[in-house]
Amino acid sequence: MQALEAASETAGVSTDALMENAGLACALRIRQRMGGAAGRLVLVLVGPGNNGADGLVVARHLRRWGADVCCYIVRGRPADDPKMTDALAYGVAVVDSSEDHGRPNLGRLLGSCHLVVDAILGAGRYRPLDGLVGDVTVLVNSIRSDRPDLSVVAVDLPTGVNPDTGAADPRAIVADETLALCHPKHGIANFPGAGLAGRVTVLEIGLPAVVSAAADADLPTEWMTPASARALIADRPLVSHKGTFGHLMIVAGSRNFVGAASLAAQGAHRVGAGLVTLAAPDSVYRLAASRLTETIHLPLPEDADGRIDPSAADVILERLNNYSALAVGCGLGLSDGTATLIERLLLLGENPPALPTVIDADGLNNLSQCADWDKRLRAPTVLTPHPGEMTTLTGRPTVEVQADRLEIASQSAKGWRQTVLLKGAHTVVASPGGQRCILPFANPALAAGGTGDVLTGVIGGLLAQGVAPYDAARLGGFLHGTAADRVRSQRGDAGVVASDLLDHLPAVIADLRGPRATRV
Ligand SMILES: NC(=O)C1=CN([C@@H]2O[C@H](COP(=O)(O)OP(=O)(O)OC[C@H]3O[C@@H](n4cnc5c(N)ncnc54)[C@H](O)[C@@H]3O)[C@@H](O)[C@H]2O)[C@@H](O)CC1
Ligand SMILES: Nc1ncnc2c1ncn2[C@@H]1O[C@H](COP(=O)(O)OP(=O)(O)O)[C@@H](O)[C@H]1O
Numbered sequence: 001m002q003a004l005e006a007a008s009e010t011a012g013v014s015t016d017a018l019m020e021n022a023g024l025a026c027a028l029r030i031r032q033r034m035g036g037a038a039g040r041l042v043l044v045l046v047g048p049g050n051n052g053a054d055g056l057v058v059a060r061h062l063r064r065w066g067a068d069v070c071c072y073i074v075r076g077r078p079a080d081d082p083k084m085t086d087a088l089a090y091g092v093a094v095v096d097s098s099e100d101h102g103r104p105n106l107g108r109l110l111g112s113c114h115l116v117v118d119a120i121l122g123a124g125r126y127r128p129l130d131g132l133v134g135d136v137t138v139l140v141n142s143i144r145s146d147r148p149d150l151s152v153v154a155v156d157l158p159t160g161v162n163p164d165t166g167a168a169d170p171r172a173i174v175a176d177e178t179l180a181l182c183h184p185k186h187g188i189a190n191f192p193g194a195g196l197a198g199r200v201t202v203l204e205i206g207l208p209a210v211v212s213a214a215a216d217a218d219l220p221t222e223w224m225t226p227a228s229a230r231a232l233i234a235d236r237p238l239v240s241h242k243g244t245f246g247h248l249m250i251v252a253g254s255r256n257f258v259g260a261a262s263l264a265a266q267g268a269h270r271v272g273a274g275l276v277t278l279a280a281p282d283s284v285y286r287l288a289a290s291r292l293t294e295t296i297h298l299p300l301p302e303d304a305d306g307r308i309d310p311s312a313a314d315v316i317l318e319r320l321n322n323y324s325a326l327a328v329g330c331g332l333g334l335s336d337g338t339a340t341l342i343e344r345l346l347l348l349g350e351n352p353p354a355l356p357t358v359i360d361a362d363g364l365n366n367l368s369q370c371a372d373w374d375k376r377l378r379a380p381t382v383l384t385p386h387p388g389e390m391t392t393l394t395g396r397p398t399v400e401v402q403a404d405r406l407e408i409a410s411q412s413a414k415g416w417r418q419t420v421l422l423k424g425a426h427t428v429v430a431s432p433g434g435q436r437c438i439l440p441f442a443n444p445a446l447a448a449g450g451t452g453d454v455l456t457g458v459i460g461g462l463l464a465q466g467v468a469p470y471d472a473a474r475l476g477g478f479l480h481g482t483a484a485d486r487v488r489s490q491r492g493d494a495g496v497v498a499s500d501l502l503d504h505l506p507a508v509i510a511d512l513r514g515p516r517a518t519r520v
């Protein structure tokens with residue numbers, strides 16, 4: 001962002017203009033969050049640099065719209081600060097920390113305000129919080145935990161988070177929402193910083209077009225937003241039929257995991273696949289069929305433990321010509337037989353069509369048993385490991401995977417020449433060509449068995465409709481994460497079950513698509 005700011009100056013857009021744009025964008029979002037400005041009491045914590053200057057612009061606009069706004073100057077501002085002059089001219093109240101010994105004024109303001117804006121520190125050079133700033137952040141965090149009605153909104157980054165790494169001072173601000181200016185900094189993509197940022201909203205600050213185009217080409221990591229997801233949703237022609245939207249074959253399920261197969265099938269239906277066939281062990285078919293009224297069924301021979309028998313590979317392979325995508329793995333179980341099945345379905349050697357494929361769960365575990373699997377995948381594939389499955393596939397300890405999620409997903413995608421979706425809070429998607437993106441969802445409601453099976457069905461359903469693997473993975477993950485956020489807002493963090501996600505998927509797609517005209 002520092003380089004972009006310099007390039008903007010050269011292109012004729014001053015830092016001051018960017019700061020004004022940034023402050024206005026933040027003020028608009030805060031007003032929206034509060035459901036209006038008039039009569040609200042807002043406390044803006046102002047630091048010494050440009051983040052503090054953004055805070056003063058936010059304060060001025062909110063005051064202009066009728067809020068009672070107090071700026072608490074955490075660290076001295078320059079004596080001739082024009083942003084301070086402007087804020088005072090609009091009637092913003094100012095309290096200086098140097099005159100608030102023992103912080104009685106700050107305590108009083110925190111006790112009565114509706115919302116706190118953290119504009120103490122942003123993306124400047126990081127150093128650990130000193131005593132003065134740390135005092136303030138500790139008080140804010142403690143009053144926030146006593147007052148569930150109080151929102152803390154951070155400008156650009158929560159104060160105390162290292163913008164480049166995501167490391168955090170133990171006294172860092174805990175925010176309910178972070179307003180990321182232009183390109184989100186790594187500090188709110190990586191944990192623990194990401195865990196302190198709350199919901200992340202990305203705001204435009206009006207970089208000149210030539211600068212932002214160059215930046216988009218240069219920056220390796222995309223932060224998925226509703227706008228970037230919308231761009232991946234295809235039009236749905238009015239004159240269409242079930243064949244228009246593809247046919248997905250799902251190979252899944254075993255005696256112990258009947259629901260996994262069923263959840264994947266429903267995930268695919270709910271993102272608009274034209275036809276979905278579930279190829280499952282005969283005993284799973286008998287249980288799942290009564291729930292899956294829209295699904296086509298292909299019952300398969302099974303072994304003594306209720307897993308698909310490897311001889312079923314012939315049954316599947318001879319039919320694949322009639323399908324447009326394949327999803328493999330949910331609840332498959334793990335045995336020599338299932339490894340043979342996976343080898344025959346997915347790896348070089350046989351000669352069926354190379355259907356776009358998503359592999360999850362035991363599909364991945366079985367795959368890891370096949371010699372040289374990473375060099376022999378036949379089709380364009382999305383692999384969707386959780387961190388434990390990533391360990392199985394790469395041999396790298398899970399703590400290592402989690403410490404460097406972006407790099408490990410990227411390296412794996414390049415090495416395997418396939419798309420990789422590394423699950424978990426802030427899911428990472430990486431393409432074999434070096435693109436990568438972060439899905440901005442951290443949601444404990446998703447931490448429940450079966451949610452990954454829904455994701456596999458969603459990605460498979462998109463592949464079947466002709467969406468390219470990298471796009472299917474990032475769009476699928478975005479739809480899944482958005483649906484989960486909706487479920488969480490209705491039902492809370494605990495007790496959500498995977499099938500709760502399903503009903504939300506069509507509305508998530510419709511809302512993202514918006515009122516755009518459907519083409520015939
Ligand atoms: N780069 C851009 O294009 C734009 C940047 N903007 C804002 O500018 C911010 C970056 O501004 P700055 O570079 O001034 O950085 P900061 O606002 O983070 O402030 C840096 C100042 O804080 C001091 N400081 C750093 N760590 C400290 C600590 N632990 N305790 C006490 N003081 C500490 C530094 O010595 C320095 O004086 C962004 O986060 C964003 O809010 C926006 O105004 C929009 C335009
Ligand atoms: N705390 C979390 N924040 C965001 N997403 C999460 C969180 N916990 C789990 N998820 C998501 O939920 C899904 C879980 O998938 P997985 O671990 O394969 O479970 P299962 O196979 O039991 O369905 C993944 O999409 C993962 O990214």
Ligand SMILES: [K+]
Nearest residue numbers: 118121155157
């Ligand atoms: K901040």
